[in-house]
Amino acid sequence: MSAGERERDRIWTVLQLLRWTTDHFAERGIESPRLDAECLLAHALGGDRLRLYLDYEKPVEADERAAFRALVRRRAGERIPVAQLLGQKEFWSLRLQVTPDVLVPRPETETLVAAALEAFPDADAELTILDVGTGSGAVALALASERPKARVTASDLSDAALAVAGHNAEQLGLAERVRFVAGDVYAPVAGERFDLVVSNPPYLAESEAPGLAPELEHEPAGALFADEDGLDVLLKLVAGAAEHLNPGGLLALEIAPGQTQRLREACGGAGLREIAVRRDLAGRERVVSARARGED
Ligand SMILES: C[S@@+](CC[C@H](N)C(=O)[O-])C[C@H]1O[C@@H](n2cnc3c(N)ncnc32)[C@H](O)[C@@H]1O
Structure with missing residues (x-):
């Protein structure tokens, strides 16, 4: 033998x-x-x-x-990520389909969901929510599941990602309250306003790519990298926030630790108030939020 x-x-x-x-x-x-x-x-x-x-x-x-x-x-x-090998990932107690067309939802993004829910604690509120760069639909679907009367718009530049997000919405029975739109940042929702705008946009600098874990090569570059300093999409989200938030509405953004100061300044410059930073479970600054002016 x-x-x-x-x-x-x-x-x-x-x-x-x-x-x-x-x-x-x-x-x-x-x-x-x-x-x-x-x-x-x-x-x-x-x-x-x-x-x-x-x-x-x-x-x-x-x-x-x-x-x-x-x-x-x-x-x-x-070095294929486990979630891609399994074809699924748990996020905020939801089981989501994951393919190479979407970012694998990360545990730290649950900090963004928690910040948004804390700002709108009434579970019965008829909120309007926009999730920019929805990927697998993780944030949009977590919020829709926690706020059953909310109407959610989820956008992405990638049609392939939107197909995965749409599938996840169907699987979770949330498709009726979640609308999917394609395009750059606020372009698909021109003229619309929301109570809550959330986003976990690409925020890594392209120059960081060589030092990153090899697993990231299996995720879409457009989900990870934004320009030379990683701030491009974040700053567009801040700049357009006042135009897309209802009075007193909240903008909540996931960021990389180290981008906080730049985002604070941008929010102030865009006329937003109550600028706050929240840390993830590992203690890193992870979410910046700010409110639009209320009715005067
Ligand atoms: C970091 S991933 C986040 C995915 C998902 N929200 C999550 O947290 O798991 C960023 C997503 O934003 C999308 N995206 C990148 N640039 C964009 C832009 N300019 N406008 C809209 N979406 C964009 C990417 O296609 C990707 O799906």
Whole structure:
């Protein structure tokens, strides 16, 4: 019997596979090796991560191992994000479809959702909301799910992203209250005003690209990078806010830590008030918000 055949015939339990893969991912510099191994093995076995803990000593069948091996290879070799390998990502308790056409929703973006909900605490309010650069629909759909009487407009430059967001809205039963429009920043909503404008726009500087994690190469560049300093889309959002907010309405933007001061100044210059900064769970400045003038 050859070494390859012996390896194929060896019994591998769930725990052994997890240990081996965690070490392999760690050696390859994957940031969360154990978590990634668990997500991929659960997917290959057709269950969830909790099930793995109950099945630690269970042998994994050869066909399941082959499916898992293929996922491990793509994760460690090609550095494809786990969410793209699974085709989905949890965000604000919503399960969203994710494809290479959209940014993988990030946990820090939940800070943006939390800031918006805190500013509009009445769950029954008939709000109008605009989400610019909706991607998978993460922020728009989280807000629509939390404010059942809100009407949400979600925009993006990318038609491919809007198709994914539309699919997610249908899957979550929110499509009736979410309108999708294509175009640059406020162009698709010319002449319209909203109670709340939110955005997690591209905010990385193009010059940062070489130093970033290899996983980012699998996400759309247009979702990540904005010009030389990363501020291009953010500043357009601020400049047009007064024209698109109802009196007293709120603008809330996700930013990169380090952009705070520039955004504060821009908000002040655009006549917005009550400028505030909120930190994410890692303690980094992550959201800048400001209000339009109220009725005088
Ligand atoms: C950082 S991703 C955020 C996606 C999603 N909102 C999220 O938080 O997961 C930014 C999104 O903005 C879109 N975008 C980039 N430039 C834009 C522009 N000028 N106008 C409208 N959308 C834009 C990209 O296509 C991408 O889907």
